[in-house]
Amino acid sequence: MTEPTSLAELERQLAHQLALLAYPAAPWVAPLPAPDGAEALDCAIIGGGMYGLATAAALRRERVTRIAVFDASPPGREGPWVSFARMAMLRTPKDLTGPDGGLPAASFRAWWEAQHGKAGWAAMYRVPRTAWMDYLRWFRRVMDLPVQNQSRLVAMEPTADGLLLQLRFETPAGPVLHHARSVVMATGSGGSGGHAIPPEIAQALPAGRVLHANDLIDPGCFQGERVGVLGAGATAFDIAITALQAGAATATICIRRPELPRDNPRRWMENAGFLAHYVDLPDAVKWDYALRLRRIGQPPPQPTFDAALALPGFRLATGMPWETVRWTGSEILVEGNGRRQVFDRLVIATGFLSDLSLCPEYAALLPEIALWRDRFAPAVAEPRLGRQPYLDRMGGFQQRVPGAAPWVERVFSITGAASLSLGPIAASVSGMKYALPRLVEGVKRRLFLDQQEADWAHFLSGDHAELAPFTLPESAAA
Helix, strand or coil: CCCCCCHHHHHHHHHHHHHHCCCCCCCCCCCCECCCCCECECEEEECCCHHHHHHHHHHHHCCCCCEEEECCCCCCCCCCCCCCCCCCECCCCCCCCCCCCCCHHHCHHHHHHHHHHHHHHHHCCCCEHHHHHHHHHHHHHHCCCCEECCCEEEEEEECCCCCCEEEEEEECCEEEEEEECCEEECCCCCCCCCCCCCHHHHCCCCCCCEEECCCCCCHHHHCCCEEEEECCCHHHHHHHHHHHHCCCCEEEEECCCCCCCCCCCCCCCCCHHHHHHHHHCCHHHHHHHHHHHHHHCCCCCHHHHHHHHCCCCEEEECCCCCCEEEECCCCEEEEECCEEEEECEEEECCCCCCCHHHCHHHCCCHHHECEHHHHCCCCCCCHHHHCCECCCCCCECCECCCCCCHHHHHEEECCHHHHHHHCCCCCCHHHHHHHHHHHHHHHHHHHHHHCHHHHHHHHHHCCCCCCCCCCCCHHHCC
């Protein structure tokens, strides 16, 4: 094929590739009526970010057609990319694949080169953050994906027969109820507990004097201020850079550890062996990997660190836990490890929580599902890891008590809470090439087994004629 020199040409190539790889195109999922008389969705996908869109596209190619993607955000603002994310570029290598589902014309690289040429690709170090969002918007359009925006899932529970899930959404038009045979939770890193400011800090300060890095923040609030940031990862450096570029006098990153982490074995894990087969490791090995990663932390990417260090007013305070925080009436006094810092505003950049009990949409599910603490007794305990759901290799929830709640196996997760079961980078774009096919196979498997009796009946009595009716000529009769 010739290399496209415009998006229009690329889209024609993509349509051709979809047609070439359409086999098998026969519909196979039988419709199932919901209690309200409508056809139930074969799959409801919660989250319209990169994983939600990629899942929807992959399911459609497998002829699972009664699907819908639901996202709480307005159109074009799904995921973190143009909301609370502040990095200049993605933290993963630029040649990653995954949303494309193996279609070259659907890849980010093809999309970029169609607009900027091969020289533009060669000149790129990593994918610009906002360009990634532009690519996802394009992917949604060309794949014609059914996304319902401003629909926030607030409750999920089974119907009386357990064959369907009732999904209750909050929308601008009021409450909406949908029924689905399966559900994929693709709500990202923050979709399994969200984020919070430690209450002892929030209660010690006037409103607005402490913010969370994963909130929507007007950078103008930092003008002329001394900003204190708690955290050691990329997000902490991103918000410090944002504050200084917005005119903050200083931005000090405070780290509990005596040194800034330098190692990031997650990059080493981005290989075909680990990405594909982490799920096959014994539980004890998975636990050890997760425990080690939690202990060593994760540094910012080198370009992010360099950008922060180059800004006047940037400060790094290692060995500086925030043991006490108090408001003096005019400024914030932070003390820890025998040291003292004074700020005008604080930002918490310690990441997302992983605790499904904090998510109302999991209220009916949580008492019935297996958690890691229910299935594995580690030599070294870590309560935060023990609270993660114990998923099967396809990302499906499992029953805590076998036979007690089969309906939970209709729900799949590719959120931050899946990291222990599926891999520490499974829910990121780095792992999508391998995690997405398993997720899709899990949904298909559930739908296929649901209709096995009807399929058997059709196999026995359906019309399977391959030859048209005929009358044998006398000359051909033996």
